[in-house]
Amino acid sequence: MTTTRRFPSRRAATLALGTILAGAGLAAATAVKAQDKTITLRISLWVPPAHPLVQAAKDWAADMEKQSSGTIKGMIFPAEQLGKAFDHYDMVRDGIADVGYVSPGYQPGRFPIINAAQLPFTVSNAKGGSLAVDAWYRKYAPKEMGDTHFCLAFVHDPGTFHSKKKIVLPGDVKGLKVRPAQVTVGEMVTTLGGTNVQASAPESRDALERGVADAITFRWNSIFLFGIEKVTKFSLDVPLYTTAYTWTMNKATYDGASAAQKKVIDDHCNNAWAAKLSAPWTDFEFAGRERMKKAPGHEVVELDAAQIEAWRAAVKPLQERWAESVKKVGGDPEAILGELKAGLKKADASF
The missing domain is CATH 3.40.190.170 (Bacterial extracellular solute-binding protein, family 7)
Known part of the structure; x- marks a missing residue:
């Protein structure tokens, strides 16, 4: 299978960060009065x-x-x-x-x-x-x-699915119990036919170990930090969400x-x-992706271009729901998202 990798241009982003930090003058001393509490x-x-x-x-x-x-x-x-x-x-x-x-x-x-x-x-x-x-x-x-x-x-850094059962296409989420990283990912899970299991990051390993959850959306190296790699076997190799x-x-x-x-x-x-x-x-x-590939008993599942497009199409309704939630608080979703995407493009961080 020919794989298409869509990972970040880290060099460009790092150079942009260096420029901003240099211009900010972070080490500039501030005159604080001696009598300040x-x-x-x-x-x-x-x-x-x-x-x-x-x-x-x-x-x-x-x-x-x-x-x-x-x-x-x-x-x-x-x-x-x-x-x-x-x-x-x-x-x-x-x-x-x-x-x-x-x-x-x-x-x-x-x-x-x-x-x-x-x-x-x-x-x-x-x-x-x-x-x-x-x-x-x-x-x-x-x-x-x-x-x-x-x-x-x-x-x-972008996270993805880590699971007990192999996930390749959006349809594979149907029927699974998933601990989502946040509310938007939770909506994605239900859209794809899965069920959400609410647990904070520190509680997640226990939920997977006890069978309360079948999968989790998480970052790559934090999987090891929280010991979650001990209760999962598969990771989807795509920058799915942040x-x-x-x-x-x-x-x-x-x-x-x-x-x-x-x-x-x-x-x-x-x-x-x-x-x-x-x-x-x-x-x-970012270093966790390569670490996971070397972890015994784990499979990192790569996707081709067509499979990635299938995921894009499956999650499209989430933007529509997000727009409705913003309208309810008096916001203009088109303008808000447009501003964000323009900023991401300028920072070389758009997908």
Whole structure:
């Protein structure tokens, strides 16, 4: 079978990232007054300590501490120590955490606009994709997430199906119980005749092991991080979807900072940091594809061009449903999606 590989132009995306980071002047010192009160940020993540985002969060916090002359410090709480993955947005809103790693797709119907970045076959790679999604969503975050202080947004490297039973074509999903990565992927599963099993990332291995789920949509290397490769056998070799995330801050925490401290926070809640914070995770996930190919007892299922087009046709109704959800909140789906696709094309991250 002749295979057609549609993977990201990582060199172009990496060069674009380097240009933005250089222009942003991230290391510029900020004059913070000596009398400014020290702020200690409780930074909550639901991923395990070994996840690349945990170290990235430490680096982000350390740079803020340096630029604020020690008046902004960070305490990292991984692995759902402060609360469940599903609850992170409300935790930040309510002050349980000062900064939170939020998966909007965990809450169906609540954040419809950002779900555009989660439509299948939309984002081809996370390097340029994170730059484009963050720049695009800054216009809409005050509307969708106005009860928190939006910091930045990013996407993970494209994920796919990992399953106990072999999946090749859309029809193979019919009758399967699938743990979806987020709400849009959940809609894809039901559209294809499958049943959704709700479970956060840390709960997913147990769901598969107990037979509650037959398959999962997940990133490539995180499969190993969460031990899911021990309960799956097949992986579909196509960049099927990405998930959009936000890095969000409690409003009272931000409002209580001095003007100089707000400047430091703003300098770490920008487009350049959206890419920098997510880059280690992007590289980690990208490496997982080759790792999976070498994993004993696993088959990575490659698709030809016709099979990929069959998937494209099967998921087309998802865009129509997304458009209706955006109209319900007063948005213009054609304009919103058009802006996102233009940004992705410019960042060399469109599929």
